[in-house]
Amino acid sequence: MRVSVIDDACHGHQMCAIAAPEVFGSDEMGNAIVLIDGDIPAELQAKTRRAESNCPERAIVITD
């Protein structure tokens, strides 16, 4: 699993970082950044999906 944030769509709600703090963080503007390069480890995949389903801007894209 890989994950990315559509920068133009993210408006910094930070709900991804609440759902999956190991996977998402914040830049200095408070917009989401992905903290993990490459594949998301198996133990964080459920949380990553949860983050996707908590983003009010639908700015998170997961590719399996």
Added chain:
Amino acid sequence: MTEVRKPVEDLLTDYDIFEPEFVKDPYPSFSEIRESQCPIARTERYEGSWLPTRYEDVVAIAQEYETFTSRGILVVPPFPGQGEGSYGGVTAPPITSDPPDHHWHRRLILPVFSPQSVAKFEQGTRDLCNQLIDEVIDKGTADAAADYAQHIPVRVIATLLGVPLEMEADFTAWVRAALENILDAEGRKWARKNIIEFFLAQVAERKQNPREDDFITELMNTEVEGKVVPIEYVLGVCNLMLVAGVDTTWSAIGSCMWHMAQHPEHRKQLRDNPDLWPTAIEELLRMYAPVTMARIVDHDVEFQGCPMKAGDRVLMAFPAANRDPRQFENPDEVILDREHNRHVAFGSGIHRCAGSNLARLEVRVALQTWLERIPEFELVDKTDVTWAGGQVHGPRKCLVSF
């Protein structure tokens, strides 16, 4: 105000957001409108407005900022003469700004409110909550709204702004006049005058005695494209911080306290599983989203079959969107570990509440601190709780015993 209130004939064509039952509990009305043939209601009251109630519609309007502008963000029209005279141009950027200015208005303040930046307020907020609890804990009873919630955001914001905490009562009075007693135009005028004069004096004082690590000083010295930002921008941002940062978060804390007082099972759930706190706070924010904003229609447009005219006001009922069963399963139920929660308590799109990270920190710390020290408490009288509504919804009197 002693206006005689005309009874509501039909919610779909004559809703009244200031009707006492609506103020107390707007959710049955939101639901009735949402499930009707006409989920975007209309009223001619208060110079007219539209009220979308479905999640999808509210979000679509928030995203279409060119059609639905932020020239007017209050749920009622400006008071007569607002915008005139010296400092008439002071608004509340970036929430009152539209692109292209919105972009720099927002970029200048976002770093102040990033999760990393607001983390430094956690300990101070906890200390403040503990002090407030110290004052009531031996009495066995307290007003969770007026003795507790009301004092937290105003002091946090005053600390952030570097303005005297001793003026808390003034700040609270101005904010209530600006956002709560919003039908009283004279009161709003009074609040605006006081707020502008207060921050003008704060700016003047800083010109005499420059400060370090000071929000207002940094704001005053900010340059955009080689020029220092105009005084109207500085005053406007301070105005926003105070007006938008106080009543809103205090209302959210109050509603959460009201909820917790009635739900021992949720208190236990959080005690047994402290890791749940961040998720639980999002669910409580969904359920008790305090703020309804507004937009002004830029040009005639038909939206979901509604003939909206240039200049029309559209109420952004985020609390209604957050209870839409099309988006949330069992929307009227608090499920602290809710799995899918794309709530819009802080809005959606380019005007997402800039202070959201600070607000959720305050709500979490206020609840955690109370529940640690007063784990068991209940409402004194369920029927004796009073509410503010309209622009901001939350309890104003909420007696609890413990």
